[in-house]
Amino acid sequence: MEGYIIKIFRESGQAKETFVNENLTRIVAVVEAVTTALKAGNKILLFGNGGSAADAQHLAAEFVNRFVIERPPLPAIALTTDTSVITSIGNDYDFSDIFSKQIRAIGQKGDVAWGMSTSGTSANVVKGLETARKIGMVTIGLTGRDGGDVAKVADYVLNVSSASTPRIQEVHITAGHVICEMVDFKLFQRPDMK
DSSP: OOHHHHHHHHHHHHHHHHHHHHHHHHHHHHHHHHHHHHHTOEEEEEEESSSHHHEEEEEEHHSSSSSSSSOOOOOOETSSSOOHHHHHHHHHHHHGGHHHHHHHOOOOOTOEEEEEEEESOHHHHHHHHHHHHTTOEEEEEETTOOTTTTTHSSSSSEOOOOHHHHHHHHHHHHHHHHHHHHIIIIIIIIIGGG
């Protein structure tokens, strides 16, 4: 068992190393885009399914409360938390509409739509990003495997080139933490980060 546990940790570390090597310039571009949007008074809308829904909520909390440094709250909303809205849309329309309808309701030009899909093929995430683009929002896709349809519709794509859902999710939350930390520093603390 110990050997298998070590193997899992090594795979997770390797997935993160590969991801940063493949996506470093795109991560910087995402940090710049999010920072620019927040400086302009815009907000971040985060969404995904299952573990990605949990990541959306986790990252929204990091922006709204605080992350590494003490700073003012930043406007971020997870579109995965209101069960009445989600089930109403899913029941009256279709589950593929649960994010796009919320984005139409509260998204504005210049806001950030941050969709997460480990497969890159989640229909509701794709539709949410498509709707956000029509509004004039900045769109970010966190994906896995080959990026799927999310990679075709997002302005910024951070893809984990792995077929393992657990490893993809582990990289996604690390990437989200890195983006939060860099945005914090750029907005509030480190002049050399600007």
